[in-house]
Amino acid sequence: MNFQQVLSDADATVNLGNQLAKAIEKSSVIHLIGDLGAGKTTLSRGIIQGLGFVGNVKSPTYTLVEPYELTDVQIYHFDLYRLADPEELEFMGIRDYFNNGSILLIEWPEKAGDLLPDADLLINMQYENDQRSANIQAYTELGRRILQKLS
Numbered sequence: 001m002n003f004q005q006v007l008s009d010a011d012a013t014v015n016l017g018n019q020l021a022k023a024i025e026k027s028s029v030i031h032l033i034g035d036l037g038a039g040k041t042t043l044s045r046g047i048i049q050g051l052g053f054v055g056n057v058k059s060p061t062y063t064l065v066e067p068y069e070l071t072d073v074q075i076y077h078f079d080l081y082r083l084a085d086p087e088e089l090e091f092m093g094i095r096d097y098f099n100n101g102s103i104l105l106i107e108w109p110e111k112a113g114d115l116l117p118d119a120d121l122l123i124n125m126q127y128e129n130d131q132r133s134a135n136i137q138a139y140t141e142l143g144r145r146i147l148q149k150l151s
């Protein structure tokens, strides 16, 4: 199952994130791929704020992960771009972030080797001249449920 949308400006990217926030469930694992500047963090911001976080969503480029503790859900937003070795994730105690119902948003999952949980959704952000497009692929039953609510 597949969802594709052209995003004419950054607000449209945030808005798609808001829509995703309405559809995702606890334990959703979302991998975000695409070039630098393609809109992965902007979309993540839309998801995190759509889930109820009020405040600034900054890119976890240097910290690798930023936690958001909301009233009824925990979100971990990863940016693994600067990860030199997947082993660093082991040192961070990455397994503690999994398996507890948390929502995982992971930019640059390809940097982690096979240490990450499998994606329910793979979101591919792409440049379309000055605009962007999002292609979302569902890999699990949960992923398909989310996409069904989106379209």
Ligand code: ADP
Residues within 6 Å of the ligand: 007, 008, 009, 010, 011, 012, 013, 034, 035, 036, 037, 038, 039, 040, 041, 042, 043, 107, 125, 130, 131, 132, 133
């Ligand atoms: P990434 O996390 O993929 O590196 P960012 O989300 O940080 O990318 O976005 C980079 C820039 O692209 C930001 O300035 C953002 O405002 C802009 N942007 C996001 N979505 C769109 C869009 N649909 N059209 C044009 N610019 C966008």
Ligand code: MG
Residues within 6 Å of the ligand: 040, 041, 042, 059, 079, 107
């Ligand atoms: Mg980013």
